Amino acid sequence: MYLASAAVLVMELLKLIACVIGLAVQEGSVAAAVRTLRAEIPSRETLQMIVPSGIYAVQNNLLYTALSNLDAATYQVTYQVKILTTALFSVLMLGKHLTKMRWISLVMLLIGVAMVQTQGEAGDKALARTVTAAVAAVAEKAAVAATAPTQSRFVGISAVLTAAVLSGFAGCYFERVLKSYKTSMLVRNVQLGLFGTLFSLLAMLSTDGRAVWEGGLMQGWNGNTWLVVLNQAFGGLLVSVVVKYADSILKGFASSISIVLSSIIAAICLNFVPSAEFIVGATVVIAAGYLYSL
Ligand code: C5P
Numbered sequence: 001m002y003l004a005s006a007a008v009l010v011m012e013l014l015k016l017i018a019c020v021i022g023l024a025v026q027e028g029s030v031a032a033a034v035r036t037l038r039a040e041i042p043s044r045e046t047l048q049m050i051v052p053s054g055i056y057a058v059q060n061n062l063l064y065t066a067l068s069n070l071d072a073a074t075y076q077v078t079y080q081v082k083i084l085t086t087a088l089f090s091v092l093m094l095g096k097h098l099t100k101m102r103w104i105s106l107v108m109l110l111i112g113v114a115m116v117q118t119q120g121e122a123g124d125k126a127l128a129r130t131v132t133a134a135v136a137a138v139a140e141k142a143a144v145a146a147t148a149p150t151q152s153r154f155v156g157i158s159a160v161l162t163a164a165v166l167s168g169f170a171g172c173y174f175e176r177v178l179k180s181y182k183t184s185m186l187v188r189n190v191q192l193g194l195f196g197t198l199f200s201l202l203a204m205l206s207t208d209g210r211a212v213w214e215g216g217l218m219q220g221w222n223g224n225t226w227l228v229v230l231n232q233a234f235g236g237l238l239v240s241v242v243v244k245y246a247d248s249i250l251k252g253f254a255s256s257i258s259i260v261l262s263s264i265i266a267a268i269c270l271n272f273v274p275s276a277e278f279i280v281g282a283t284v285v286i287a288a289g290y291l292y293s294l
Contacts, residue, residue: 002220003211004064005204007229008057010217012200014233016193023186040187041194048177049191055170056192057199060232061207062163069156076259077114078160083252084110085168090249093172105291106249108284113256115281116263171239171248178244185244189237253292256285 024033040046066075087106090096098106178188204212211219242251260282266272274282 002218002225003204003208004068005061005200005208006212006217006219007225007232008060008064009197009200009204011060011229011233011236012057012193012196014229015236016190016197018233018237019186019189019193023184023190026184026186036184036187037190040183041191045177045181045183046191046194049188050195052170052174052177053192053195054199055166055173057196057203059163059166059170060200061203062159062166066156066160066163069151069153070160073117075156075160076117078157079164079167080110080113080117080256081161082164082167083113083249083256085165086171086248086252087168089168089172090175090247093169094176094247096247096249101294102292105288106252108288108291109253109256112281112284112286112288113259115277116260116285117281118277168248171243171251174240175243175248178240185240189240249292253289257289260285 020033020037023036024030027033027036063075063079066079070078083106087098087103091098174192178185239251242254246254263272263274263278263282267274
């Protein structure tokens with residue numbers, strides 16, 4: 001089994017490298033990017049990023065803990081609670097007003113995604129191999145192989161619910177910072193990534209320090225592990241684009257629709273036969289999006 005804490009650290013490093021490269025492209029040269037970073041990094045604004053990056057580090061580690069203790073479907077369904085926690089924090093922290101219709105559509109979204117995902121457990125197992133479920137499936141497989149006898153449902157559910165609350169808070173905090181200042185999104189991500197890397201390094205050393213010392217950072221890695229880590233890193237960067245140009249609540253809609261889409265791709269490519277529950281769930285997700293946009 002690969003070390004989850006090492007996977008989180010490599011993901012943070014990849015995001016950091018991608019942002020520095022992006023900044024160099026944006027500014028026209030590496031020297032210009034370095035100048036911008038030297039001006040922007042030693043600032044109070046950078047310190048503000050301790051909060052979301054610390055939370056994301058805890059959240060990402062909690063999610064791996066959850067995956068090691070739960071099956072992929074339970075994990076994914078329970079994590080959808082973040083749709084409601086995000087809405088709640090949007091009201092509390094960003095002063096957004098949500099009409100009754102919008103709250104109803106968010107609850108519908110939660111129910112719809114849950115229906116789409118539970119059918120993967122009850123119905124065709126191929127769903128667990130869809131693109132969206134790749135993270136869950138790979139980690140679950142690894143966890144089942146390595147830690148099945150010590151799995152604890154209570155630990156798993158507690159971890160995923162805590163992660164859902166943190167997801168809502170960190171998403172809204174990051175949205176507030178991104179929208180309140182003119183600082184470029186890439187610089188913001190570098191600021192976030194510096195702390196993210198530091199926190200992930202500390203988390204790795206405290207939980208798996210001895211294992212890393214003995215077996216190396218990338219012990220147990222294979223092509224699937226790289227796929228998961230790259231997917232998470234790219235997904236993380238995409239999150240900041242969505243939060244900047246749309247908002248944290250719409251991010252929830254985007255990821256719910258991606259779950260439905262990847263299940264449809266699975267139906268075409270992996271001979272997964274959608275059940276009635278899936279079709280109803282997918283319809284509810286789409287209807288929720290429509291209602292929210294009214
Ligand atoms: O599940 P949720 O939508 O809260 O996940 C957000 C993910 O996006 C986290 O894994 C976090 O590390 C990542 N993220 C990121 N860069 C940002 C904002 C979020 O990598 N600027």
